[in-house]
Amino acid sequence: MSKKATVNGNFKDIINTVKFLTERKKFIDSAEAVLPTRTDDFGVNRVAGSIHPKEQRLVISRIEEHGEIAKSYYFESKAAPLAYFKAGQYLTFRLEIGNSVVTRSYSIASSPAAALKGEYQITVKRISDGFVSDYILDNWSVGDEVTAYAPEGNLTYCYLRDAENIVAVAGGSGITPFLSLARAIAEGDEDCSLTLLYGCRTSDEILFRAELDSLAEKSDKIKVIYVLSHSDEEGYEKGFVGADVISKYAPEGDYSIFVCGPGGLYKYLEAELPKLEKEKKYIRFEVFSSGKKKDEAREYSITVINRGEEAVIKADSNETVLCALERAGIEVPARCHTGECGFCRSKLVSGKVYIPEGEDKRRIADVQLGFIHPCCCYPESDLVIRIN
Numbered sequence: 001m002s003k004k005a006t007v008n009g010n011f012k013d014i015i016n017t018v019k020f021l022t023e024r025k026k027f028i029d030s031a032e033a034v035l036p037t038r039t040d041d042f043g044v045n046r047v048a049g050s051i052h053p054k055e056q057r058l059v060i061s062r063i064e065e066h067g068e069i070a071k072s073y074y075f076e077s078k079a080a081p082l083a084y085f086k087a088g089q090y091l092t093f094r095l096e097i098g099n100s101v102v103t104r105s106y107s108i109a110s111s112p113a114a115a116l117k118g119e120y121q122i123t124v125k126r127i128s129d130g131f132v133s134d135y136i137l138d139n140w141s142v143g144d145e146v147t148a149y150a151p152e153g154n155l156t157y158c159y160l161r162d163a164e165n166i167v168a169v170a171g172g173s174g175i176t177p178f179l180s181l182a183r184a185i186a187e188g189d190e191d192c193s194l195t196l197l198y199g200c201r202t203s204d205e206i207l208f209r210a211e212l213d214s215l216a217e218k219s220d221k222i223k224v225i226y227v228l229s230h231s232d233e234e235g236y237e238k239g240f241v242g243a244d245v246i247s248k249y250a251p252e253g254d255y256s257i258f259v260c261g262p263g264g265l266y267k268y269l270e271a272e273l274p275k276l277e278k279e280k281k282y283i284r285f286e287v288f289s290s291g292k293k294k295d296e297a298r299e300y301s302i303t304v305i306n307r308g309e310e311a312v313i314k315a316d317s318n319e320t321v322l323c324a325l326e327r328a329g330i331e332v333p334a335r336c337h338t339g340e341c342g343f344c345r346s347k348l349v350s351g352k353v354y355i356p357e358g359e360d361k362r363r364i365a366d367v368q369l370g371f372i373h374p375c376c377c378y379p380e381s382d383l384v385i386r387i388n
């Protein structure tokens with residue numbers, strides 16, 4: 001973080017804290033000296049409930065097609081106002097597909113200001129073997145009601161933690177959290193600059209091209225560079241977004257690097273980013289699971305202990321333990337699917353699992369006590385696990 005950002009950040013903090021304390025005292029002094037009888041009547045609980053609702057019932061208000069490759073879904077809420085979020089966060093949807101109950105997370109592409117006006121947008125890209133994304137693309141229609149949980153996620157700009165210049169590296173549909181950030185910057189809701197390095201295989205695969213160009217034209221805080229890995233076209237960088245491309249376009253002075261995209265991007269950048277010699281705190285990742293190598297597919301059994309009941313299910317060594325559970329119709333609390341949120345935390349009673357490099361986000365105590373995050377580990381033997 002630059003000196004300027006630290007001084008500004010501390011100063012803003014002091015002003016905001018004094019303002020908050022003064023308003024709180026005024027509010028307390030003017031309150032009635034009678035306690036509400038129900039906890040729901042406490043103002044703080046009402047605010048907390050609206051920011052972090054247990055779940056939200058959303059209605060699909062419109063669908064926008066992006067050629068053959070993706071669709072954007074727009075949602076409104078029939079009842080309560082939509083929960084607010086920070087640009088970069090995601091929504092987790094709960095779906096019932098056949099006998100399976102599954103959850104999947106999608107970054108919110110719309111801006112926080114749009115949520116205040118009653119709208120969320122997510123974008124779903126068609127991927128090979130995409131069980132849930134294919135289901136959504138083939139089945140969701142305007143007027144359908146769906147269930148989502150409160151927005152979550154840490155790929156957000158925080159002036160106390162991050163440099164005020166963000167270099168964002170997006171791969172494929174990993175563009176959506178940065179579209180939200182660009183919109184928030186243009187609307188004056190985020191006070192950082194954004195240099196967006198958007199990697200796609202060909203120019204046909206670029207999502208939101210017109211809007212990204214228009215945002216960059218309107219705001220001098222937004223710069224967009226397209227990088228094509230599989231085609232050599234004029235006006236584009238050629239290759240992958242690595243250390244050289246980042247150095248070429250990064251602003252002068254300090255900058256944070258935010259990365260969102262598939263596991264392959266993580267693997268590539270893992271080797272590239274050390275060349276930039278940046279402190280770890282300036283690098284933030286949100287990656288979709290890289291998946292286990294497909295070279296040793298085997299079938300194992302998982303004995304699942306769930307609230308005192310036991311069930312034995314089959315699991316493939318190339319699917320996550322969470323996928324095996326969901327496929328078998330066992331509902332597991334899960335949100336991020338990247339190992340970060342801890343919602344799916346379960347006890348590994350016996351057996352061995354494989355966790356791809358970089359995807360083990362467990363607390364040290366959990367590692368020592370034998371807890372796992374089923375969303376990012378793969379069976380390497382028969383397992384016994386306790387969930388919930």
Ligand code: FES
Nearest residue numbers: 335337339342375
């Ligand atoms: S779903 Fe978040 S850690 Fe598993």
